[in-house]
Amino acid sequence: MKYIIVLGDGMADEPIDMLGGKTPLEYASTPTLDALAPQSEIALVHTIPDGMKPGSDTANLAVMGYNPRKYYSGRSPLEALSIGVDMKPTDIALRTNIVTLSEEEGVPFEQRTILDHSSGEISTEDAAVLIDAVKAEFENDTYRFYVGTSYRHLLIWDHGEVIELAQPHDHLGEVIAPYLPSDPVLRDMMIRSYDILNNHPINIERAKKGLNKANCLWFWGAGTRPALSSFEEKTGKSGVMISAVDLLKGIAVGAGMDVIEVEGSTGSLNTNYEGKAMAAVNALLNGKDFAYIHVEAPDEMGHQGNVDHKVQSIENLDSRVIRVVIDEMNKAGEDFRLLVMPDHPTPIRCRTHTSDSIPYLLYDSTKPVAGDCTLYNEAQAKATGKLIEHGYELIDRLLAE
Incomplete structure (x- = not known):
């Protein structure tokens, strides 16, 4: 059978x-x-x-x-297993979406709206280039980025903590201010990622083709090593x-x-x-x-x-x-x-x-x-x-x- x-x-x-x-x-x-x-x-x-x-x-x-x-210890640790990340006991994994935020002129970052949790189902190849761009700015011994599939990627936070983070697909069409991380480093990375990504050449081309930009990181699903x-x-x-x-x-x-x-x-x-x-x-x-x-x-x-x-x-x-x-x-x-x-x-x-x-x-x-x-x-x-x-x-x- x-x-x-x-x-x-x-x-x-x-x-x-x-x-x-x-x-x-x-x-x-x-x-x-x-x-x-x-x-x-x-x-x-x-x-x-x-x-x-x-x-x-x-x-x-x-x-x-x-x-x-x-058995559940968070979503991201399971994704870490799939891409071969060997988490240490002190590691916290966070799902890292590349999302589409609105880009109204003169509107503060916190008042932008989340338009698309998947950035138009961006290809893994294009997303990898964007992840490399933020890695160059943010990665260090404490924060390490890993490419996943399409819009779904991973951040490993050494000696981090499991904090409450909003799932982007739960808040489509909403202003993001109430859902930003309380942790100042994660919040700062999200804000700065918008500046890095919104006018990246890949996103300029996506906009020309009528596709949603992949213009911001969004962290969620924090968890510890699964067993x-x-x-x-x-x-x-x-x-x-x-x-x-x-x-x-x-x-x-x-x-x-x-x-x-x-x-x-x-x-x-x-x-x-x-x-x-x-x-x-x-x-x-x-x-x-x-x-x-x-x-x-x-x-x-x-x-x-x-x-x-x-x-x-x-x-x-x-x-x-x-x-x-x-x-x-x-x-x-x-x-x-x-x-x-x-x-x-x-x-x-x-x-x-x-x-x-x-x-x-x-x-x-x-x-x-x-x-x-x-x-x-x-x-x-x-x-x-x-x-x-x-x-x-x-x-x-x-x-x-």
Whole structure:
């Protein structure tokens, strides 16, 4: 038996008027999921422990079977693992976004507005040049910068402290003054980074092309070195992670899983869906027991508030990932259990994560069940009245013999 999780990050949502009162998951054309639903277990699961922030970090830890209350030490340390940063016990890691701030003439820095948490999903190549520019000004023995992926980068602060920092995607369209760091050095680096980046040649060219400038650093997600237990020792299953996002790669590295890099895997709407699916299938057919396929696109489209693209990302997940995986596993004559789910909702309404319970679909190719639902979506999962309170227990249902 092989085990597969296909996770559509932020896929769950709320009913939307322009979709006729349906959620994007209800509205999207998903023939593969439609065929699976009547043969599958469908219900709700709560992935965010009460009192914890609804992040992809805590949620994906739970989906992988790690209790966030026990294992979570901050988002950035997990990302540090993914890019090979060996944190010392005295190190604090901080997620370092390159964001887009407004640039009104004569407006003080503190009164600027955060327009885009991802700088138009800037390429890693361009972002690396911008990170080099701020490194030249700020880096020393205490503060060290590391390039990540797209707009997502890393600062290591030696002998730092875990301080409360605002997530930029929670405050789109808002004046930044209330959300700037209380730490004077971090605050100063953010202010000075705007002066360095706003008129950098790369941003001048981006503006000419009608793209959002990547004109300011934004620090958040501070944390200490993580200590995850081995996934294989915990479950008895060898596993692989397929994701474009450093956070997920970091969780996998911390859990001792293999990370498979897929060419053209971007974390955006136009990612290599089929490449991710085939990477998982090939790993499973060549000896691995478990594959985790993470697709970031629904979450990014939720943050952007783009209804049409969120629907499209779900349709891509259905036809270009789930269908490919099922077809290839059936063609190979391999028995498998498949879990499809988001990690958390990212509603178009608020353009950020919420803590609401999310729907999951669990399918066993050897034992199709007469399920309670005819379709897979939030409403039908809720109508079952079934809820797994602790998200980290769901993987036991997937791996149950």
